[in-house]
Amino acid sequence: MSVAIYPGSFDPVTQGHLDIIRRASALFDKLIVAVYDKPEKKLLFNTEERVQLTQQATTQLTNVQVQSYKGLTVDFAKKMGAQVLVRGLRMSSDFEREFEMAMMNKHLASDLELVCFMASLRYQFLSSALLKEVAQLGGCLDGMVPAHVATALKERFAHSEGRQARTETK
Numbered sequence: 001m002s003v004a005i006y007p008g009s010f011d012p013v014t015q016g017h018l019d020i021i022r023r024a025s026a027l028f029d030k031l032i033v034a035v036y037d038k039p040e041k042k043l044l045f046n047t048e049e050r051v052q053l054t055q056q057a058t059t060q061l062t063n064v065q066v067q068s069y070k071g072l073t074v075d076f077a078k079k080m081g082a083q084v085l086v087r088g089l090r091m092s093s094d095f096e097r098e099f100e101m102a103m104m105n106k107h108l109a110s111d112l113e114l115v116c117f118m119a120s121l122r123y124q125f126l127s128s129a130l131l132k133e134v135a136q137l138g139g140c141l142d143g144m145v146p147a148h149v150a151t152a153l154k155e156r157f158a159h160s161e162g163r164q165a166r167t168e169t170k
């Protein structure tokens with residue numbers, strides 16, 4: 001059975017990620033979407049929330065499993081019996097970093113193969129980071145995230161604005 005793992009922060013999951021998930025799940029018997037516990041970035045959603053939002057977005061895909069993990073991606077891949085590591089590549093922005101990570105992962109686990117999917121044209125410029133900025137400024141999120149993710153983003157920023165307003169009036 002072919003098992004692939006698609007690791008990332010998914011803070012939150014976007015249509016760009018989901019496009020890769022759909023395409024990879026059609027290629028492998030099982031796809032594990034691995035939500036990294038503590039990425040080196042400021043997170044908006046905690047691990048449990050990121051897993052839940054991703055799970056809700058992938059319920060239709062029966063061979064997709066969403067799980068959080070800690071530590072090295074290659075160790076988690078091994079633990080899950082994955083032979084393939086899936087990543088998405090957007091235009092120029094991802095290549096250097098992905099190449100660097102691929103070389104390191106190959107050094108750490110030589111039997112784990114990397115399969116990169118070129119991001120679809122319509123999602124080339126979609127990143128979770130940019131999406132969060134747009135959401136914070138009240139911009140339209142149509143076509144960039146599933147409805148439940150758009151709701152979660154709006155709620156999160158409405159709460160933080162409420163908190164900020166309360167602090168400012170003190």
Ligand code: ADP
Nearest residue numbers: 008009010016017087088089119123126127128
């Ligand atoms: P981001 O770079 O959006 O903060 P992640 O760390 O969650 O995201 O990314 C996980 C993987 O998904 C990486 O391989 C990244 O290149 C890929 N990815 C992110 N956004 C897109 C997109 N819009 N289209 C294709 N792949 C993407």
